[in-house]
Amino acid sequence: MPPAPEAAAYDPYAFPPFAVTVDLAVFTVRDAQLNVLLVERGEDPYRGDWALPGGFVRPGESAGQAARRELAEETGLSHGTVHGLHLEQLRTYSEPDRDPRMRVVSVAYTALLPDLPEPRGGGDAAVARWTPRADTGPLAFDHDRILADAVDRIRAKFEYTGLATSFCPAAFTLGELQQVYETVWGVPLDRPNFRRKVLATPGFVEPAEGPPRRTGGRGKPAALYRAGTAAALHPPLLRPEGRQP
Amino acid sequence: MPPAPEAAAYDPYAFPPFAVTVDLAVFTVRDAQLNVLLVERGEDPYRGDWALPGGFVRPGESAGQAARRELAEETGLSHGTVHGLHLEQLRTYSEPDRDPRMRVVSVAYTALLPDLPEPRGGGDAAVARWTPRADTGPLAFDHDRILADAVDRIRAKFEYTGLATSFCPAAFTLGELQQVYETVWGVPLDRPNFRRKVLATPGFVEPAEGPPRRTGGRGKPAALYRAGTAAALHPPLLRPEGRQP
DNA sequence: TAAATAGTGTCTGTGAGACACTATGGC
């Protein structure tokens, strides 16, 4: 926090200026794969490479507001939809050489979206595509690192929060929820045990109205649930790896 | 990440500049109380108020490097000592009005120190004092918020990391370690159970050489341990509140 | 009928909480 004791008062131009940006790691689960939203860069450096969407923080807005604005622009989602989404600050990346042009400090955010039927191309944004996590080649800047950090964070948060429901539509079956967990964690889960634990955790999911639905087009229709209100899961739903092998 | 599509190339002065600073939430456990390092402000705004230590990020350094440098300056610890300390990024605070003078984005860091005998006043820093967490009046800027976030983070991390050993000297007794947990969590723990769980968690603590030591100056001398190498605790050591009441 | 998914029940091992008990030091 200013002041540095020796700072000659507060000439904002005393130091070369920093640019402050936000980077977005936006995920969805599609076809049993974790997908991340990427944009193709149209300018140097890294022209033609893929990168995480993002942009400058404007003078009057916070980084969180900037992230939400950029998310709306890149996804073409309505302002109202984006306003209700779960957007979480991941961490800040500030290596002096992370952008070859100038000093850029970037605050990274993570967002989790259900697999949207909408084409999502709305905005003026350049080419933006959902890409399976496994298929992301080297990204521009330090975005591979940001992406890896974001995935780690999501995996950990799935254990002790109900965040996984953010990947599901408003009403979902327990089979769909389990699919989300298995995709993000990359491990198969025992269905009866998963069911028992989810239903035993207060505030995780609640029964939803509406007729049962078939998860994969086959089999017995499943009851529908919607996201509960609990911020944290008690008890947590631990990864199988979480226990010592 | 730049570019915002419409950004006219990269004139660093196109926008009013952002200042980037670091704020430090540095903790120790002293006399069974969580203490935080505060400095008294010598200039407006908030002249005479207490604040978290911190300062500007310099052009050639990352925020993490700036945090480590500031920590060394404020605590008077040797460069070598500070270099080995656990310093963790907490989050970034970027509300446009958080500093009345100009736009300041601050990256907050958390550090955990053992209760040092050294007077710690070494640096040129102004008045810096350890203050019990309970006695921190309103702090300058949004530092109350940062402090609260830092305490929450520490409490949570104590469950699934061996971070608590950072509050202990190089060799410590299990009684001292339990004291740290009880202080940070604010709950009493069952001694036999605490002991059993700590020793059953691989990599949490390891036996240390040296004669046993009395924890409170009374009673049977206790065996010494040192911090283990495990980054995460398996199984975790959950807070009593973690379970549903 | 077979295949696929949903849902229920049960056994067993592990670990957490509670707490009684013993051991070793200073006074």
Added chain:
DNA sequence: GCCATAGTGTCTCACAGACACTATTTA
């Protein structure tokens, strides 16, 4: 002796994993 802390043992309950079994739909 008393007191304070360290350290051990044991009981019980809750929960996680494994897995057998039934139920309901489509093809």
